[in-house]
Amino acid sequence: MRHDSLLDSVGNTPLVGLPRLSPSPDVRLWAKLEDQNPTGSIKDRAALAMIFRAEKEGLLRPGCTILEPTSGNTGISLAMAARLRGYRMVCVMPENTSEERKQLLRMWGSEIISSPAAGGSNEAVRVAKEVAADHPDWVMLYQYGNPANAQAHYEGTGPEILADLPDVTHFVAGLGTTGTLMGVGRFFREHKPEVRMVAAEPRYGELVYGLRNLDEGFVPELYDETLIDARFSVGPRDAVRRVRELIDSEGIFAGISTGAILHAALAQAAKSVKAGERADICFIVCDGGWKYLSTGAYEGTVDEAEEALDGQLWA
Amino acid sequence: MAIEVRVPTILRTYTGGEKAVQTSGGTLAEAIDALEADHTGLRDRLLDDGQVRKFINVYVNDEDVRFSGGMQTPLSDGDTVVILPAVAGG
Numbered sequence: 313m314r315h316d317s318l319l320d321s322v323g324n325t326p327l328v329g330l331p332r333l334s335p336s337p338d339v340r341l342w343a344k345l346e347d348q349n350p351t352g353s354i355k356d357r358a359a360l361a362m363i364f365r366a367e368k369e370g371l372l373r374p375g376c377t378i379l380e381p382t383s384g385n386t387g388i389s390l391a392m393a394a395r396l397r398g399y400r401m402v403c404v405m406p407e408n409t410s411e412e413r414k415q416l417l418r419m420w421g422s423e424i425i426s427s428p429a430a431g432g433s434n435e436a437v438r439v440a441k442e443v444a445a446d447h448p449d450w451v452m453l454y455q456y457g458n459p460a461n462a463q464a465h466y467e468g469t470g471p472e473i474l475a476d477l478p479d480v481t482h483f484v485a486g487l488g489t490t491g492t493l494m495g496v497g498r499f500f501r502e503h504k505p506e507v508r509m510v511a512a513e514p515r516y517g518e519l520v521y522g523l524r525n526l527d528e529g530f531v532p533e534l535y536d537e538t539l540i541d542a543r544f545s546v547g548p549r550d551a552v553r554r555v556r557e558l559i560d561s562e563g564i565f566a567g568i569s570t571g572a573i574l575h576a577a578l579a580q581a582a583k584s585v586k587a588g589e590r591a592d593i594c595f596i597v598c599d600g601g602w603k604y605l606s607t608g609a610y611e612g613t614v615d616e617a618e619e620a621l622d623g624q625l626w627a
Numbered sequence: 628m629a630i631e632v633r634v635p636t637i638l639r640t641y642t643g644g645e646k647a648v649q650t651s652g653g654t655l656a657e658a659i660d661a662l663e664a665d666h667t668g669l670r671d672r673l674l675d676d677g678q679v680r681k682f683i684n685v686y687v688n689d690e691d692v693r694f695s696g697g698m699q700t701p702l703s704d705g706d707t708v709v710i711l712p713a714v715a716g717g
Contacts, residue, residue: 383716433715456715488716513691514716521635521712526672529682529713543691545684545709627716 319396322349322356323468327476327594332561333574339584339591341577342477343564344469346598351385351392351420353567353599354469358491359389361464362453363397374398377450381405381440383433383488383625384413385599386455391420402450404440406432408519409625412603432520432625433488434530455489457533465495473594474500480507481584484577484595486569486627487511487543490535492596497539511543512576514551514569514627544579546572548621552609554578555601567599568609569627630658632708641669650708655687656698658708673710674698682713 315321325348330341346354366372377400380390387403394401401422405413408429417424427439437456444452455461469492473480483500485492493511500507523529548568555571558564566574577595584591601610608620633647642648648666652658663670672680677698679685685692686709692700702708 381715431714437715486716511691515709515711516714518636520714521637523637523712526637526680526682526712530715531681531713532715537693540694542694545686545689545691545711 317396318350319360319393322360324472325349327473328564330562333557333578335581335585339581339589340593341581342480342592342594343562343597344473344594345564346596347566347600349389351388351416352602353385353389354492354596355385355389356392357464357468358455358458358461358489359386359393359453361460362455362458363390363393365458365460365463366451366453367397371451372399376400377402377447379404379440379444379447379450379452380455381427381433381436382455383436383627384409384417384603386489387422388413388416388420390453391417391422395421402443404436404443406436406625408432408623410604411606416603429623430519430522431528432516434523434528437530438528455491456530459534461489461491462495462498462534465492466499467495469596470496470499470503474503477592477594479590479592480504480594481589481591482508482510482577482580482593484510484512484573484580484593486573486596486598487513488569488627490532493540494534494536497536501539508542508580509540510576510580511540512573513543513545514572515545515547516625516627517548517622519623520625542580544576546575548609548626549614549618550575551626552614552617552621555609556614559601564597565601566597567601567627568604568607568621570595570597570599572627573598629704630702630706630708632658632662633710635711637712638669638672638710641666641672652702654698654702655685655692655696655700655708658702659698684711684713685709686711 349356551571
């Protein structure tokens with residue numbers, strides 16, 4: 313397919329069936345391959361939408377500095393687009409993220425401010441807000457509260473799924489900024505309200521939940537719980553097991569968070585089989601496994617991988 | 628009837644430093660009442676006006692109770708309740 317530039321090629325990702333992992337001809341799983349976006353993750357959609365909106369509103373002009381708290385993918389997407397459109401990029405990223413993510417950010421020209429491992433992305437958000445206060449001329453697009461993040465999925469991801477899979481019954485995605493589920497959720501609530509929205513939330517090691525007090529907890533401003541129907545917490549053991557199953561059975565090499573999403577999708581598939589219902593379950597492959605090779609998730613026993621991931625922000 | 632409750636670091640001052648404690652009850656509300664009897668003060672940290680606090684998530688067998696019956700979520704022997712502070716992703 314021909315595009316005028318790389319930025320024009322974001323979205324319209326393939327939807328592929330999973331004939332081996334689907335439990336029966338009546339209960340089928342479908343993977344939306346978001347790793348096939350330009351920087352290799354679903355975040356290209358949100359990053360571009362946020363930049364385009366900020367340009368349209370006059371917030372971003374050539375030479376501006378963009379600041380963003382990120383655990384990796386959003387920063388990588390923003391850095392690529394920032395380079396092409398003439399902005400300086402500064403990411404605030406927790407130090408317990410994989411080395412590949414840091415290298416990729418630097419490669420696309422981003423500067424990195426490290427935030428403490430304890431507290432995970434909550435700390436990155438807190439530090440970024442402090443940095444923003446010190447640099448009022450910098451533009452923080454703020455993926456957790458920027459409506460353009462969810463809108464990208466309302467206008468792109470959702471309609472693409474409905475066009476490719478008109479009989480879709482369930483949509484399963486990860487819950488980070490909540491942008492994917494909020495946008496796709498709102499699209500289906502309006503266009504096919506019977507589609508059930510299922511969230512898979514990564515459950516990290518204790519370090520990541522090491523807040524000083526509960527008021528430091530964080531719920532993204534975008535989050536509207538009426539747009540989802542079920543929410544599962546998935547630990548590293550299940551995520552690793554599923555990500556390896558996806559490679560072994562279907563040949564798809566995905567990142568660890570996709571393992572967590574597949575775990576929730578397979579749980580839904582089992583429920584549908586038990587209830588004797590037809591189901592076409594679409595889930596998101598957020599990114600490929602490349603950025604996580606150094607975490608140890610893809611080698612050795614599942615026990616070893618689980619231990620290696622403890623304390624890391626693996627999604 | 629034994630229910631295991633996993634407690635985040637930040638609330639272990641109420642459980643004498645224990646990561647996981649046992650409780651009982653046929654619903655989440657009953658289990659939290661039973662928990663309060665052994666670990667005074669914990670209920671107030673979890674609930675506000677009878678509902679789970681905004682920055683707390685409670686899961687029964689990995690499913691968020693806000694979508695599976697709230698405080699009336701049924702519990703059976705061997706179920707696991709996980710309590711976690713809300714954290715960001717992305």
